[in-house]
Amino acid sequence: MASPVAQLGQPQWTLALSTVEHHTPIVGTASRTLTWQGEEDTRAFAERLAGHPAIADAFIALHGDLGAGKTTLVRHLLRALGAQGRIKSPTYAVAEPYELPGLAAWHFDFYRFDDPREWEDAGFRDLFAGPGLKLAEWPEKAAALLPPADLDIHIAVLDDERRRVTVVANTPRGRELLA
Ligand SMILES: Nc1ncnc2c1ncn2[C@@H]1O[C@H](COP(=O)(O)OP(=O)(O)OP(=O)(O)O)[C@@H](O)[C@H]1O
Numbered sequence: 123m124a125s126p127v128a129q130l131g132q133p134q135w136t137l138a139l140s141t142v143e144h145h146t147p148i149v150g151t152a153s154r155t156l157t158w159q160g161e162e163d164t165r166a167f168a169e170r171l172a173g174h175p176a177i178a179d180a181f182i183a184l185h186g187d188l189g190a191g192k193t194t195l196v197r198h199l200l201r202a203l204g205a206q207g208r209i210k211s212p213t214y215a216v217a218e219p220y221e222l223p224g225l226a227a228w229h230f231d232f233y234r235f236d237d238p239r240e241w242e243d244a245g246f247r248d249l250f251a252g253p254g255l256k257l258a259e260w261p262e263k264a265a266a267l268l269p270p271a272d273l274d275i276h277i278a279v280l281d282d283e284r285r286r287v288t289v290v291a292n293t294p295r296g297r298e299l300l301a
């Protein structure tokens with residue numbers, strides 16, 4: 123004969139299981155969609171990201187058309203992390219390194235990247251496997267070589283100032299940054 127405890131316990135267990143099933147699994151993706159009304163919102167977003175300890179070794183991929191605001195976000199982020207002086211767009215150099223207080227960072231722009239040998243020669247493989255913050259514009263152009271990003275940030279232009287932004291976390295580190 124079933125004990126009263128088991129009879130009571132059964133529905134609770136079923137409820138608990140279905141609750142778990144409807145949560146995004148820990149290893150899965152999580153996403154958030156935001157609107158930046160202007161560059162001030164872009165800056166505020168960058169400052170929040172910079173405040174997470176998980177930023178130090180993160181790989182963040184930035185998606186969006188020409189002029190969407192990828193470099194602008196990177197500039198605000200690097201500034202928030204303590205970068206001083208000019209932050210140039212690395213389009214011609216592909217990678218621009220930064221020594222920031224307490225962390226190393228690299229800003230990549232793969233727009234003109236078309237030689238997979240450069241991946242090995244320039245040491246990008248080791249760089250992406252190692253510590254430090256990696257920020258990449260136009261990751262699509264090196265998609266076969268890049269590891270999955272902790273965060274994928276998609277920026278779409280709504281008008282001169284406003285941007286629709288979708289942030290997708292693919293890893294536990296990314297989920298921390300999204301929180
Ligand atoms: N809310 C906003 N967030 C970011 N940039 C904005 C915003 N509103 C206006 N802008 C302007 O949009 C432009 C974005 O240019 P940016 O160089 O950052 O684009 P990008 O995505 O890096 O382009 P590319 O693919 O050519 O590298 C800048 O002139 C910036 O001032």
Ligand SMILES: [Mg+2]
Nearest residue numbers: 192193211259
């Ligand atoms: Mg750019």
